[in-house]
Amino acid sequence: MPRRRRRPQPLRPTAIIKRLVREAPLTPWRPSHDPVTELVLTLLSQNTSDTNSGRAFQQLLKRYPDWDAVLDAPVDELEDAIRPGGLAPTKARRMQALLAQLRERLGPDWDASRLAEMPIAEAKSWLTELPGVGPKTAACVLLFSLGRPALPVDTHVHRVAQRLGLIGPKVAAVPAHDMLEGQLPAERYYDFHVALIRHGRRVCHKQRPSCAECVLLDRCPGADAFVTE
Numbered sequence: 001m002p003r004r005r006r007r008p009q010p011l012r013p014t015a016i017i018k019r020l021v022r023e024a025p026l027t028p029w030r031p032s033h034d035p036v037t038e039l040v041l042t043l044l045s046q047n048t049s050d051t052n053s054g055r056a057f058q059q060l061l062k063r064y065p066d067w068d069a070v071l072d073a074p075v076d077e078l079e080d081a082i083r084p085g086g087l088a089p090t091k092a093r094r095m096q097a098l099l100a101q102l103r104e105r106l107g108p109d110w111d112a113s114r115l116a117e118m119p120i121a122e123a124k125s126w127l128t129e130l131p132g133v134g135p136k137t138a139a140c141v142l143l144f145s146l147g148r149p150a151l152p153v154d155t156h157v158h159r160v161a162q163r164l165g166l167i168g169p170k171v172a173a174v175p176a177h178d179m180l181e182g183q184l185p186a187e188r189y190y191d192f193h194v195a196l197i198r199h200g201r202r203v204c205h206k207q208r209p210s211c212a213e214c215v216l217l218d219r220c221p222g223a224d225a226f227v228t229e
């Protein structure tokens, strides 16, 4: 009869990154889009694949010359433009609500570069006070657009961090942001985020993770649910 394996001690986040990077190097951080574009892209990426949201984003760029045009477009026309990204009626309305707030705050040049200068807590609040923007989206904008110390916790990061014992099984994604940020130096947030997303996509799947192929197996408490000795 198979025996349950002995529960291992969790690895520290920096040690997790080290193992995952040894397996395959990470793409170094490069500034992505400006903050407004990153906000729109993140909204489009909700509940769909990167391919579909990328297609919706390309169509949006093709149809509208600037954010003012997106904001002022008839909503059904905007829905049509972003349809490949799914949930078009919801996303079109959310996008216009978001852009309306941004134009009011940023003025006609849509320049959000002030986020690069604000203290990080203030920058997070500035973003999460926008409609439809939670801690994950705020962290994506700060990290990817501006290289600021914020750690986005998406579904993969959340699941893998729980299985690896970095956060408890009942900790929701929102509080996980502060809990995980507190466990590693700010300059490693990007590596941790990218390494865990990649691991979640390739190995630590939601259903039936490939624990036998996982470089973290010997130190993963969560693997107890999937493997026996």
Ligand code: SF4
Binding pocket: 160, 163, 164, 203, 204, 205, 209, 210, 211, 212, 214, 215, 216, 217, 220, 222, 223, 226
């Ligand atoms: S050992 Fe299994 S559960 Fe743990 S991180 Fe690896 S794939 Fe995920």
